[in-house]
Amino acid sequence: MPKNLFPLDSSKKFTEQEKIGHNRWHPDIPAQVTVKPGDTFRVDCREWFDGHIKNDDSAEDIATAPLHTVHTLSGPFRIEGAKPGDLLIVDIVDVGPIPQEEGPLAGQGWGYTGIFAKKNGGSFLTDQFPDAYKAVWDFQGGTCTSRHVPGVKFTGIVHPGLMGTAPSAELLKKWNKREGDLIATDPNRVPALALPPEPNGAVLGSLGGEEFDRVASEGARTAPPRENGGNQDIKNLTKGTRVFYPVFVDGANFSVGDLHFSQGDGEITFCGGIEMGGFIDLHVDVIPGGMEKYGVKENAIFMPGNTPPQHSQWLSFSGTSVTLDGEQRYLDSHLAYQRACLHAIEYLSTFGWSKEQAYLLLGAAPIEGRFSGVVDIPNACATVYLPLDIFDIDIRPTAGDVPTIDPGIGAPKFEVK
Template sequence: MPEVIYALDSNKKFTEHEKLGHNRWHPEIPPVATVKPGDDFRVDCREWFDGAIKNDDSAEDILNAPLLTVHTLSGPFRVEGAQPGDLLVLDILDVGPIPQEEGPLAGQGWGYTGVFSKHNGGSFLVDQFPDAYKAVWEFRGQTATSRHIPHVSFEGIIHPGIIGTAPSAELLAKWNKREGDLIATDPHRVPPLALPPEADHAVLGSLPKDQWQRVGSEAGRTAPPRENGGNQDIKNLSKGTRIFYPVYVDGANFSVGDLHFSQGDGEITFCGGIEMGGFIDLHVDLIKGGMETYGVAENAIFMPGRVDPQYSEWLAFSGTSVTLDGEQRYLDSHLSYQRACLHAIEYLTKFGYSPEQAYLLLGAAPIEGRLSGVVDIPNSCSTVYIPTAIFDFDVRPSADGPFQIDPGIGAPRAADNPNAG
C-alpha cells in the first residue's frame, strides 16, 4: 500500500484533525504535505458534508444540508519543483470507500444520493422536483443496491468528484469578477446564479486564524468546475485514469475530495452521485512548461481508466431544446438534456417507480449522457443511455406492456419544507 500522507480518523470531525484540509480555493492556503515527482501515495477523503447525512429513511438532513460548509477537501499537496506553466500529471492508482469499516459515516459500507430543495441548492430539474428527497445505497464489493429504489443493482465507477490545483491570485480575481457580475443580473434568484465568497464557514487549513476572515472573503467556493479543474464530477475519472492539470502557483498545491461510489453523467440531482468518504491512491509527475507546449492553458485533459462496467445493451432517450410549455429555444443543449432526462423518468414511472425514485436512479446509476446534435438549427438534441442490465426485470418496451414492480418504501421526502412555495 502506498504511504498515507493525509489520514482521517472516522471518529473525528473533519475540522478536529491535526492536519486540517480546506473547503475553499485560495492561493494562500498552506500545503498539508509535500510530494515529489514519481511518488505514489494515499490520501483519505471525507464525504462532502462531513457526516451530516444519515443512513436512515428521512430526507430532513438533505433539506437542511449545510451547503456553506462544503466541500471537505484533502490537501493542498505541494509538488516539489512544480511552477506556473507546468502540467501536473496525476495517475489514479486506486480509489474506494473507507476500507474495512462499517458505521454511521457515508463510505462505511454505504452512501447516499439526494435531490436538493429548490431553496437549498436546487437540482438540474429543480422546477419539476423542488423538494428534498434521498436514497441510501448499500455497498457489496463493487455493487450498489438501495432499499429506496428496489429492483436495481449496478457496479460503481468509483471516482473523485473534485481534483483541482490552487488558483493564482489573478485567476481567483477573475473568478470573483465574472461570477459576481452574473449574480448581479438577478441577485435574488432562487436558487442563486452563482455562489459568492463566504468567510464565516470557510475552513482554510493551517492558515493563521487571524487571516481567515480576509482570505475567506476572497476565496472561491468549491461548488463549480473552473479552469483549475475542481468540481467537475466526471464519472470516468476512476482507477487507471491519468489527468493533466494546469499549474498556476509554485508547488501546484492540488487538492482532492468529494468521492462518489457511482454517478450518472451530469450528476443531475445535484447531490447526484452516490456520496461517500474513502481513499484515493495517486502517482504524481510533472511536464515542465506543459501548459504552453500542449495548449492546455485552462481546464484539465485526461485519459480515462479501463474499469467501467461492461454493459452491452442500453435503452436511450432523446430530448430537444423545446420547453415543456412549447417554447422554442435556439440550440439549448442544457434544455435538451433536461428533456431527455424527463422522458426517461416518465418512462420508468410506467413500471411502478415514483418520479422521484426514477430521478434519483438517473443521478446515481452509470447512465451515459451525450450531446447528439448541436448543428441542426433550431433544435439541439441530447440523449440519455440507461444500461438495461441494472434492472432485475425486462425494462424494454414490448407488446405485453410494462412489468409492474413493487416500489417498496419509496424515496424519503422531507416532510416539512418551510421555504417551499
C-alpha cells in the same frame, strides 16, 4: 499499499483531524503535505458534508444540508519543483470506500444520493422536483442496492468528483468578478446563479488570525468546475485515469475530495453521485512548461480509466430544445438534456417506480449522457442512455404486459416551506 500521507479518523470531524484540509480555493491556503514528482501515496477523503447526511429514512438532512461548508477537500499537496506554466500529471492508482469499516459515516459500507430542495441549491430538474429527497445505497463488494429505489443493482464506477490545483491570485480575482457579475444580474434568484465568497463555514487548513479572515473573505467556493479542474464530476475519472492539470502557483497545491461510489452523467440531482468518504491512491509527476507546450491554458485534460463495468445493452431517450410549455429555444443543449432526462423518468414511472425514485436512479446509476446534435437549427438533441442490465425487470418496450416492481418504502421526502 502506498503510504497514507493524509489520514482521516472516521470518528472525528473534518476540523478535528491531525491534518486539516480546506473547503475554499485560494493561493494562500498553506500546503499540508509536500511530495516529489514520481511519488505514489494514499489520501483519505471525507464525505463532502462531513457526516451531516444520515443512513435513515428521512430527507430532512438533505433539506438542511449546509452548502456553505463544502467541499471537505484533502490537501493542498505541494509538489516539489512544480512552477506556474507546468502541467501536473495525476494518475489514479486506486480509489474506493473507507476500507474495512462499517458505521454511521457515508463510505462505511453505504452512501447516499440526494435531490436538493430548490431553496437549498436546487438540482438540474429543480422546477419539476422542488423538494428534498434521499436514497441510501448499501455496498456489497463492488455493487450497490437501495431500499429507497428497489429493483435495481449495479456496479459502481468509483471516482473522485473533485480534483484540482490552486488558482493564482489573478485567476482567483477573475473568478470572483465574473461570478459576482453574474449574480448581480438576478441577485434574488432561487436557486442562486452562483455562490460568492462566504467566510462563514470556511475551513482553511492551518491558517489563523487576520490571515484566515482575509482568505475566508476572498476564497472561491468549490461547487463549480473552473480552469483549475475543480468539481467536474466526471464519472470516468476512475482507477487507471491520468489527468493533466494546469499549474498556477509554485508547488501546484493540488487537492482532492468528493468521492462517489457511482454516478450518472451530469450528476443531475446535484447531490447526484452516490456520495461517500474513502481513499484514493495517487501518483504525481510534472511536465515542465507543459501548458504552453500543449496549449493547455485554462482547462484540465484527461485519459479516462479503462475499468469495469462495461455495459453492452442500453435503452436511450432523446430530448430537444423545446420547453415544457412548448416554447422553441435555439440550440439549447442544456434544455435538451433536461427533456431527455424527463422522458426517461416518465418512462420508468410506468413500471411502478415513483418519478422521484426514477430521478434518484438517473443521478446514481452509470447512465450515459450525450449531446447528440448541436447544429440542426433550431433544435439541439441530447440523449440519455440507460444500461439495461442494472434492472431486475426487462424495461424494453414489448407487445406484452408491462412488468411492474414493488416500489417499497419509496424515497424519503422533506418539503421545504
